[in-house]
Amino acid sequence: MIDRIESAMINVTRTYLPDRIKLDKYIDKIYSSAWVTNNGQLVQELTRRLEEFLNVQNLLLVSNGTLALQVAYRVLGIKRQVITTPFSFVATTSTLVWEKLEPVFVDIDPETFCIDPSRIEGSITPETTAIVPVHVFGNACDVEKIERIAQKHGLKTIYDGAHAFGVRYKGESLLSYGDAATLSFHATKLFHTIEGGAIVFKRKKDLEKARLMVNFGIDGPDSVVELGINAKMNEFQAAMGLCVLDEIETIFEQRCELWSYYQDSLKDHVRFQKRNCQCTNNYSYFPVLFENEKKLIEVKKALTAVDINPRRYFYPSLDTLGYLQPQFMQAVSRDIASRILCLPIYPGLSTDEIRKIITILICVQNYALARSS
Numbered sequence: 476m477i478d479r480i481e482s483a484m485i486n487v488t489r490t491y492l493p494d495r496i497k498l499d500k501y502i503d504k505i506y507s508s509a510w511v512t513n514n515g516q517l518v519q520e521l522t523r524r525l526e527e528f529l530n531v532q533n534l535l536l537v538s539n540g541t542l543a544l545q546v547a548y549r550v551l552g553i554k555r556q557v558i559t560t561p562f563s564f565v566a567t568t569s570t571l572v573w574e575k576l577e578p579v580f581v582d583i584d585p586e587t588f589c590i591d592p593s594r595i596e597g598s599i600t601p602e603t604t605a606i607v608p609v610h611v612f613g614n615a616c617d618v619e620k621i622e623r624i625a626q627k628h629g630l631k632t633i634y635d636g637a638h639a640f641g642v643r644y645k646g647e648s649l650l651s652y653g654d655a656a657t658l659s660f661h662a663t664k665l666f667h668t669i670e671g672g673a674i675v676f677k678r679k680k681d682l683e684k685a686r687l688m689v690n691f692g693i694d695g696p697d698s699v700v701e702l703g704i705n706a707k708m709n710e711f712q713a714a715m716g717l718c719v720l721d722e723i724e725t726i727f728e729q730r731c732e733l734w735s736y737y738q739d740s741l742k743d744h745v746r747f748q749k750r751n752c753q754c755t756n757n758y759s760y761f762p763v764l765f766e767n768e769k770k771l772i773e774v775k776k777a778l779t780a781v782d783i784n785p786r787r788y789f790y791p792s793l794d795t796l797g798y799l800q801p802q803f804m805q806a807v808s809r810d811i812a813s814r815i816l817c818l819p820i821y822p823g824l825s826t827d828e829i830r831k832i833i834t835i836l837i838c839v840q841n842y843a844l845a846r847s848s
């Protein structure tokens with residue numbers, strides 16, 4: 476039996492709140508200039524610092540990771556059909572539908588959980604204009620194969636890199652692959668600006684076009700040159716980002732410690748995502764795969780009973796979304812989605828707390844095993 480221990484709720488993540496005194500100093504700056512948005516000082520400073528930290532060029536800050544994707548599709552002139560993965564957060568698909576594009580799902584690899592490149596070519600039609608893969612849980616897609624296919628068929632690639640902050644692939648930024656890669660800086664993400672996001676473009680001309688597009692297409696006091704939208708990041712968001720970025724190394728270290736602890740303790744009990752051995756880990760999520768959905772539900776129920784809230788990332792598989800045209804069933808994605816659970820991982824999660832999570836998970840697993848044999 477597991478005793479109910481009174482403690483604060485533990486969620487899959489907890490928003491990282493940086494040093495308050497430092498944040499106040501940035502906010503003082505905003506107050507003294509009274510410049511709160513429209514490419515202000517802090518947005519410019521954060522842009523420079525992120526380009527340096529991530530080792531990328533042509534980075535544009537935007538108001539969130541969803542608009543980052545939508546603006547990227549527009550800038551790159553994506554039309555009609557887009558090949559994408561069914562195993563991701565809903566925004567990867569919903570942004571396509573919102574832009575009147577047709578998502579064409581290609582199933583994932585059962586080990587890496589990323590789009591299976593060997594299935595892409597079979598889904599290309601004369602209508603296909605782009606591929607939108609996801610570096611899911613910060614695990615690098617097979618970028619080389621994907622880029623080769625895209626080049627051969629004249630397709631654009633936009634990587635949804637919402638989970639890939641700081642990940643390096645063969646020593647370079649993973650975000651430097653593709654015509655564009657997008658980031659989300661939502662409060663639940665590893666690095667955040669409360670709400671926010673960014674697009675990293677391969678080409679400077681695309682960055683320049685996007686810069687106009689996120690500000691209504693306005694290029695001067697009396698001049699509108701593009702169809703645009705409002706997708707600007709504001710100064711308060713940038714202030715938060717600058718403060719979190721100052722503490723990013725500690726964030727990585729603490730996450731790494733928790734991640735390794737989970738990995739060591741659970742390796743004989745559940746399956747893990749197979750990570751691309753050419754990329755670094757940013758420890759943004761700790762997904763575990765159960766033998767079947769029933770076990771997942773039992774473990775989740777036992778954890779929820781003591782106010783521990785892991786999340787079913789990503790469930791349901793996106794090919795089941797009700798607003799889509801009938802889809803081919805994505806069997807691997809549906810199977811993985813039905814039995815994957817992300818465990819709490821964030822700086823500040825204590826050793827006692829992580830031990831409790833591990834103990835409950837193992838106990839419930841073994842109990843289920845004893846009953847079924």
Ligand SMILES: *Cc1c(COP(=O)(O)O)cnc(C)c1O
Pocket residue numbers: 539540541542563564566567609635637638658659660661670671672
């Ligand atoms: C979080 C997330 C998004 C959306 O980003 P927001 O900043 O919340 O709009 C898009 N794709 C993936 C894979 C995500 O995890």
